Amino acid sequence: MTSETVALLERLVGFPSISRDSNLPLVGFLESHLAGLGIASTRVPSPCGEKASLYASIGPGVPGGVILSGHTDVVPVEGQDWHSDPWRLTHRDGRLIGRGTCDMKGFLAVVLGLLPRMIGAGLKRPIHLALSHDEELGCAGAEALVRAMMLALPPVAGVIVGEPTMTRVVTAHKGMLGFRTVLRGHPTHSSLINRGVSAVMSAAELIAWHNRQNEGNALHAATHAGGFDVPFTSLHVGMIEGGNAINTTAHHCAFTSEIRPLPGEDEFWRAAYLAKATEISDRMRRQHRDCQVEVTQFIDVPSLSPAIPNFPGLVLDLSKTEAVSYATEAGFFQRAGLATIVCGPGSIAQAHQPNEFITVEELQRGERFIADVIRAQTL
Numbered sequence: 001m002t003s004e005t006v007a008l009l010e011r012l013v014g015f016p017s018i019s020r021d022s023n024l025p026l027v028g029f030l031e032s033h034l035a036g037l038g039i040a041s042t043r044v045p046s047p048c049g050e051k052a053s054l055y056a057s058i059g060p061g062v063p064g065g066v067i068l069s070g071h072t073d074v075v076p077v078e079g080q081d082w083h084s085d086p087w088r089l090t091h092r093d094g095r096l097i098g099r100g101t102c103d104m105k106g107f108l109a110v111v112l113g114l115l116p117r118m119i120g121a122g123l124k125r126p127i128h129l130a131l132s133h134d135e136e137l138g139c140a141g142a143e144a145l146v147r148a149m150m151l152a153l154p155p156v157a158g159v160i161v162g163e164p165t166m167t168r169v170v171t172a173h174k175g176m177l178g179f180r181t182v183l184r185g186h187p188t189h190s191s192l193i194n195r196g197v198s199a200v201m202s203a204a205e206l207i208a209w210h211n212r213q214n215e216g217n218a219l220h221a222a223t224h225a226g227g228f229d230v231p232f233t234s235l236h237v238g239m240i241e242g243g244n245a246i247n248t249t250a251h252h253c254a255f256t257s258e259i260r261p262l263p264g265e266d267e268f269w270r271a272a273y274l275a276k277a278t279e280i281s282d283r284m285r286r287q288h289r290d291c292q293v294e295v296t297q298f299i300d301v302p303s304l305s306p307a308i309p310n311f312p313g314l315v316l317d318l319s320k321t322e323a324v325s326y327a328t329e330a331g332f333f334q335r336a337g338l339a340t341i342v343c344g345p346g347s348i349a350q351a352h353q354p355n356e357f358i359t360v361e362e363l364q365r366g367e368r369f370i371a372d373v374i375r376a377q378t379l
Helices: 003-013 024-036 101-113 115-120 142-152 190-195 199-219 266-287 330-335 360-376
Strands: 041-045 052-058 065-071 090-092 095-097 127-132 156-161 170-173 176-184 234-242 252-260 292-301 322-324 339-342 357-359
Touching: 003 024, 003 101, 003 360, 024 041, 024 052, 041 142, 052 115, 052 142, 065 101, 065 330, 065 360, 095 101, 095 360, 101 115, 101 357, 101 360, 115 360, 127 142, 142 330, 156 330, 176 199, 176 266, 199 234, 199 252, 199 266, 252 266, 266 292, 330 339, 357 360
Parallel strands: 065 127, 065 156, 156 339, 170 322
Antiparallel strands: 041 052, 052 127, 090 095, 095 357, 170 339, 176 252, 176 292, 234 252
C-alpha cells in the first residue's frame, strides 16, 4: 500500500461530510487535487446548491470507458462510543480508524492515490470518476449525476461501484423505497370512541400490514434465488409520532417506512403499499369526511438485477458472485443501460459503526483491484 493512499485517506476523513451538511468543502478539495494532476472535473450541483456531485475523466475521449463510482458523504457520529476522534485517522493494529474509512472514503483514497498511474499508463480507453452526494440519504444525488454523465461522455463499457464488499464481486442488490405516511383522524374524547377516528390506531393497522408482509415473504423465501442474506423483500417502520393525550382519539399520526425489494419487485411493492394506504384512507373517510392518509415517497433507489458483466480486458472472478441486501447507486447506472457491479475494499459490517475501520490488508487489496482496472484499459 502506498503512503500516498494513506495520506489521502487522512485528508478525506478530516472532512466531516455528514449527509445533513454541505459537502462542498470536500468537493473543493477533490477538484483541486484533480486539477493539480491536470484532470478537469465537472460539478453537478444539488437543487439547493449547498451540495454537489463531481465527475472527471482520465484518458482519451473515446468509447469503452469504465466508471469508478463512489460517494462523498458519511453518516453522523453522535450517540456512538468512539475511542478516538472520528475525524482524525487513527492507526491501530493494522486498522485505519475514522468515520468513512470503510464507507467509503477508503475506496476514494485508493482511486485518488492511483491517479498518477492512470495518467502515465497509456490508457487506450478512459477511466471516469463519479462521486455523488447524499448516498446515505437514499442516493439522492446519484440520478442527476448518472444523467449528466450519460449526456457528456462517450459510450461507457461498464461501472464499478466501490462500496465495501471485501473486494468481492457483487452483481445484485435490493432496492430501497422510502415513504412518509401522514394520517389525519377525527379527535373526540376516547370514551366516545365511536364518534372519533384515531389516526394512531389506523396507523397501527398499516404498520401491522408491514409485519404481515414480512411473515408471508419469509415463509415463501425458499422460492427466491439469488443468495441474499435476507432472501426476501423486507419491510420496516423506523420512526413514528402522533397523538396528544391518552384519552383523545388521535388527530394526527406520521411514520416513516422502507421497503427493500428484491430485484424485479420494486414496482409491485410500491403499488402494494399505496393500495393498502388507500384502503385505510377510504375507510377512515367513510367514518368522517375530513380523515385521510397521505403517502409521500422520498427514497426511490432501484435494485441491481443479476447480470454477468463484461469489462473488456478485466478478468473478474465470477465463480462466486454475491448479492447484498443494502442499496447503492448501481441500480441507477444499470437502469441507464450500463453493465454494473459493486466491488470495493472493506467490510459492510464496519459501515456506520463506532470506531469504523478499514484494514491495511483491505486497502492493499483495493489497490490491486484498481491497478487491474487500469491495466485492462491499456489493452
